[in-house]
Amino acid sequence: MNRAFFEQLSAAARDVIAREIAAGLVGENKALAGFDPVTAADRAAERELRALIERAYPDHGISGEEFPTVRPDARLRWSLDPVDGTRALLCGLPSWAILVGLIEDGHHIAGMIDLPAIDETLIAVDGTTWRNGAPVRTSGCTELAAARFSTTDPFLFSGDEARAVKRVRRSVRLTRFGLDAMAYARIATGGIDLAVENSLHPHDYDALIPVVRGAGGHIGDWSGGSAFDGGRVVAAATRELYEAAVALLA
Structure with missing residues (x-):
C-alpha cells in the first residue's frame, strides 16, 4: 500500500465534507441514551471512501461507523471513521478527523489520520509515519x-x-x-x-x-x-x- 492512495481518499472525503458543511450541518442523535451525533457529512464521506476502495480493491473487506461491513472474512480489510469527532465538527472546532485503517490478517499495517481543518494529513505505510509528506517521530518521552x-x-x-x-x-x-x-x-x-x-x-x-x-x-x-x-x-x-x-x- 502506498501513500498516494491514502492521499486520494483524503482529497475525496475532504471535498464531500466541505460541500456538506457549506450546505449546513445538522446533528442527528443516533444514541438510545445521551447524545451521539451523526451528520450528512459522516454518511456522505463514508460512501465516498467506500466507493473509492471498491473500485481500487474490490476483493478487500470494508467496515465503517455508518454502514454495514462487507466481505468481513477478507484477508485485507479497511476500517473507516469518516468523521471522528462529530461533536467537534458541529461546534466548529478543528480536532475532527477522517480516519482510515488497513488491517491484514488481524495486523494493522497502514493508516491515516487526516485533519482537514488544519490541512494536515498523517499517513503510516511500511512502518513509517508521514505528515504532509515528511516523516515524523514521537517526542521520545519516557517519564x-x-x-x-x-x-x-x-x-x-x-x-x-x-x-x-x-x-x-x-x-x-x-x-x-x-x-x-x-x-x-x-x-x-x-x-x-x-x-x-x-x-x-x-x-x-x-x-x-x-x-x-x-x-x-x-x-x-x-x-x-x-x-x-x-x-x-x-x-x-x-x-x-x-x-x-x-x-x-x-
Whole structure:
C-alpha cells in the first residue's frame, strides 16, 4: 500500500465534507441514551471512501461507523471513521478527523489520520509515519513526570476507571482535553506524549495504531496487551512511558 492512495481518499472525503458543511450541518442523535451525533457529512464521506476502495480493491473487506461491513472474512480489510469527532465538527472546532485503517490478517499495517481543518494529513505505510509528506517521530518521552497527557473527555470515566485516570493525570506534567484523534496525531509528531481513552470502537482506533507505531510510539490496551477490551486504549511516545501509564491504570 502506498501513500498516494491514502492521499486520494483524503482529497475525496475532504471535498464531500466541505460541500456538506457549506450546505449546513445538522446533528442527528443516533444514541438510545445521551447524545451521539451523526451528520450528512459522516454518511456522505463514508460512501465516498467506500466507493473509492471498491473500485481500487474490490476483493478487500470494508467496515465503517455508518454502514454495514462487507466481505468481513477478507484477508485485507479497511476500517473507516469518516468523521471522528462529530461533536467537534458541529461546534466548529478543528480536532475532527477522517480516519482510515488497513488491517491484514488481524495486523494493522497502514493508516491515516487526516485533519482537514488544519490541512494536515498523517499517513503510516511500511512502518513509517508521514505528515504532509515528511516523516515524523514521537517526542521520545519516557517519564510520566515529564509527559504531556490528553484524554478526550474526563466525564466518560466513572468508578475505578475514573480513579485510575486521575492517578495518571496527577503524575504527568500537564493535561489537555477535547482533542479527539488530534491527540494521537500529536503523539506521532511529538507535541503530546500520552493519551488514554475508554469505550472506543475499532473504527475509532484502527487508524491510530499504525500512525502511532510508525512514528516510534507504542499503543495498546490498559492491561499491557493489544486486545483493547472495552475500547480501552493507551498511546504513548515510548514503550517505557506506556508501561508506566499502564502500571497506574491497573
